[in-house]
Amino acid sequence: MATSGRDSHAAPHASPPHASPHASPQGPPTAPLRTAIAGAGMIGRVHLDAVRRTGAPVVGISASTPARAKEAAAALGVDRAFDSSEELVTSDEVDVVHLCTPNDVHARLAELALRAGKHVVCEKPLTTSPATADALAELAASSGRVAAVPFVYRYHPMAAEARARVRDGRAGEVRLVHGHYLQDWLSEPGDTNWRVDAVAGGPSRAFADIGSHWCDLVEWVTGHRISELTAVTQTVPRDGGRPATEDAVQLLFRTDLGATGSVTVSQISPGRKNRLWFEVDGARTALAFDQENPESLFVGSRGENATVLRDPALLSPEAARLSVVPGGHPMGYLDCFAAFVRDVHAAIRGDGAGGAFPTFDDAARMVRLTEAVLRSAADRSWKEVS
Secondary structure, eight states: OOOOGGGTTOOSOOOOOOOOTTSOTTSOOSSOOOEEEEOOSHHHHHHHHHHHHHTOOEEEEEOSSHHHHHHHHHHHTOSEEOSOHHHHHTOTTOSEEEEOSOGGGHHHHHHHHHHTTOEEEEOSSSOSOHHHHHHHHHHHHHHTSOEEOOOGGGGOHHHHHHHHHHHTSTTOSEEEEEEEEEOOTTOSTTOOOGGGSTTTSOSOSHIIIIIHHHHHHHHHHHSOOEEEEEEEEEOOOOGGGOOOOOSEEEEEEEETTSOEEEEEEESOOTTOSSEEEEEEEESSOEEEEETTSTTEEEEEOSSOOEEEEOOTTTSOHHHHHHOOSOTTSOOOHHHHHHHHHHHHHHHHHTOSOSOOOOBHHHHHHHHHHHHHHHHHHHHTOOEEOO
């Protein structure tokens, strides 16, 4: 299978690694799942918090340099600072690795970890190359290890409630899907980050970083898949004339089941911190969810509109499972991460206690979707999505 760029390390086939006593598919583990985090930035700390909330030990951490790893280990109460992420993902002292590094090294580290017999949780984008993403998904399947990607907005109880109302027919046939994902952290000319750079971050930024979350969530909620799209991108000037990837994307799409839709993705919208919002318009009702106000779901109809509040006693079983505290006790982003990691650990233990979680297959699809967005924006045409 052809690969390209700095992601060209993964192969589609591999012999399954030796089984670990900490992760037997035949029964519960004989010891706690030893987890290590590659990457000590904001998202690495979110992963660390989620792992600790499951009760699993975090045995090590790595960062961009050995010195920074030592600083992070001391600050976060982690026993070991690995000198490199490569050392971390192949260590015999680790069962599960979380990859929270810049995007350009995800593929290489994920491949090393899988070949070393580790279970892998990798931040998105899985890679910056569709061919490599597909190869990694194949490698994960052949390895027998759990390989997951944290599209964690699926774990908001009220997003799960929207899914249940679509899937059981209460919303009626889905006709229209629309929304936006808006942030402002790169809205000023002097704002910068490693994600702005096309080498470290990949050829797409705004869409690969947050647009993929929106698309994964609405596909999960509706059961529809985006099959055809046309896109426009925008990049704003930055201080010093530094080259940058796209800051905003506007997308029109059709789905495989006959719905149409649109989404605006932006990291330059002042005042919008993390506003993932979607609406699904069915033949009977419309359902709207706002990630910044996650305790409710809008349910609209010709006769009467309603705001459904999170209350596990009143929700569908799927949503109630994720609603771990009573109504009136707000849940949020960190709770989603913790629920995701609980499901991943349940799958590793093979105890049947968890639910389905987003996998490398889901992540590879979002890489292919991102490529279609960039190709469409480049030649201003409609593109099919595989």
